[in-house]
Amino acid sequence: MFKLIFKQYKTKSSSPDLTDVINVDDIDIKQNDPQKNTNNVQRLIISNEQNVQLIPGIKKPSDWRAYALTHHPGIIIIRNPFTERGQRYWTARCLRDYPRKPNIVNLNERLFNDAVRSDWWKQLDQCNDRDEFQRIKAAMRWTTFGYHHNWDTKLYDEQMQSPFPEDLSILCRLFANVLGYCDFKPEAAIVNYYPVGSTLSGHTDHSEPNKSAPLLSLSFGQTAIFLIGGPTLDEKPTALYLQCGDVLIMSEESRLCYHAVPRIIKTQKNWNSKLTNEDIDDADNGSNLLDMDLFQKVGDSNFWQPFSNYIYDSRININIRQVLNPGDLKLS
Numbered sequence: 001m002f003k004l005i006f007k008q009y010k011t012k013s014s015s016p017d018l019t020d021v022i023n024v025d026d027i028d029i030k031q032n033d034p035q036k037n038t039n040n041v042q043r044l045i046i047s048n049e050q051n052v053q054l055i056p057g058i059k060k061p062s063d064w065r066a067y068a069l070t071h072h073p074g075i076i077i078i079r080n081p082f083t084e085r086g087q088r089y090w091t092a093r094c095l096r097d098y099p100r101k102p103n104i105v106n107l108n109e110r111l112f113n114d115a116v117r118s119d120w121w122k123q124l125d126q127c128n129d130r131d132e133f134q135r136i137k138a139a140m141r142w143t144t145f146g147y148h149h150n151w152d153t154k155l156y157d158e159q160m161q162s163p164f165p166e167d168l169s170i171l172c173r174l175f176a177n178v179l180g181y182c183d184f185k186p187e188a189a190i191v192n193y194y195p196v197g198s199t200l201s202g203h204t205d206h207s208e209p210n211k212s213a214p215l216l217s218l219s220f221g222q223t224a225i226f227l228i229g230g231p232t233l234d235e236k237p238t239a240l241y242l243q244c245g246d247v248l249i250m251s252e253e254s255r256l257c258y259h260a261v262p263r264i265i266k267t268q269k270n271w272n273s274k275l276t277n278e279d280i281d282d283a284d285n286g287s288n289l290l291d292m293d294l295f296q297k298v299g300d301s302n303f304w305q306p307f308s309n310y311i312y313d314s315r316i317n318i319n320i321r322q323v324l325n326p327g328d329l330k331l332s
């Protein structure tokens with residue numbers, strides 16, 4: 001069942017029927033519209049915003065809109081809690097910084113030299129040859145940091161670790177704390193890059209020794225159709241849109257359920273629109289929780305241009321996990 005639905009959305013020959021894809025925005029806008037598929041969506045009240053340390057680029061938790069899917073207990077979607085500048089900052093971190101050494105990128109050593117693999121973004125930005133640009137862009141699919149996942153053995157490797165970025169750790173702990181997961185420790189991350197046309201097939205994430213901590217997933221750039229299914233491939237999955245800035249939490253029963261990205265959809269969002277006053281105030285608040293130099297610079301349209309060129313037809317996803325069980329100091 002899962003594979004059939006995946007295929008329907010992936011189809012290249014014709015545009016798929018999107019009427020069943022849930023857009024969590026619809027629950028607030030069109031409560032009773034029978035055309036909109038929202039009967040599985042429930043708005044969540046966020047009450048746990050005391051004692052959370054706010055960071056630049058994020059709206060106040062009382063302004064967040066969070067939703068649960070009643071047929072998939074443990075799935076929570078926070079609909080874009082980022083400011084426009086916040087979305088730009090994390091996009092730039094994923095493109096410019098996170099693929100750098102000692103983090104690992106998927107680019108093959110035989111096909112791409114060290115300079116490209118370590119400074120992928122710069123090479124792409126400076127590339128004048130259209131074919132070469134497309135070749136690098138299509139080849140770059142993921143980068144990992146924290147504990148590295150070995151894709152062959154499907155195990156995390158104690159010997160292979162790179163530091164987990166402090167800003168991303170603070171961001172993840174903020175989301176986890178507001179949702180009541182006060183002990184969440186971000187220890188491993190995969191950044192997935194999805195040029196339009198790319199997909200991620202159905203899988204479960206079960207390599208982490210800790211399978212009870214939630215998994216956090218952040219989306220930037222173009223919109224994904226995301227499928228969330230059950231514990232086996234037999235259950236029919238639910239399709240929903242993940243848009244720029246959305247935060248998806250897979251917890252409880254859904255933590256180990258099948259999921260996939262069958263399609264990336266190009267939306268009309270203007271990635272170069274002017275920043276609002278909220279964004280401008282945020283940049284001067286004296287915080288040192290983020291790379292404030294980058295946070296300032298993404299407001300400059302010349303600096304931001306190459307990043308907006310990339311997300312013009314691509315999506316970026318950051319997938320964050322806790323690996324160790326509480327009390328464990330090592331993997332094995």
Ligand SMILES: O=C(O)CCC(=O)C(=O)O
Binds near residue numbers: 192217260261317
């Ligand atoms: O891109 C996404 O939304 C999901 C990525 C994912 O499932 C993974 O990296 O394990």
Ligand SMILES: [Fe+2]
Binds near residue numbers: 203204
């Ligand atoms: Fe996954």
